[in-house]
């Protein structure tokens with residue numbers, strides 16, 4: 708399994724349509740969503756475990772997935788030593 712960082716961007720007028728898709732799929736239960744909408748830069752970031760980018764994106768609702776890119780990455784707690792690749 709690989710950690711995928713999913714970055715969504717959307718227009719302000721798309722917020723309501725994304726909210727209308729809730730609740731989130733069970734596959735995302737317990738996953739933190741960092742939402743940037745209150746700043747005026749509409750979007751969100753979350754990290755999921757998946758075998759590949761397509762599997763990671765498939766965890767999202769269709770409208771949220773449409774504006775989302777997947778990046779293979781890693782998540783660290785602040786203060787942890789980050790291993791050098």
Ligand SMILES: [Zn+2]
Pocket residue numbers: 717718719721722744749750
């Ligand atoms: Zn928004």
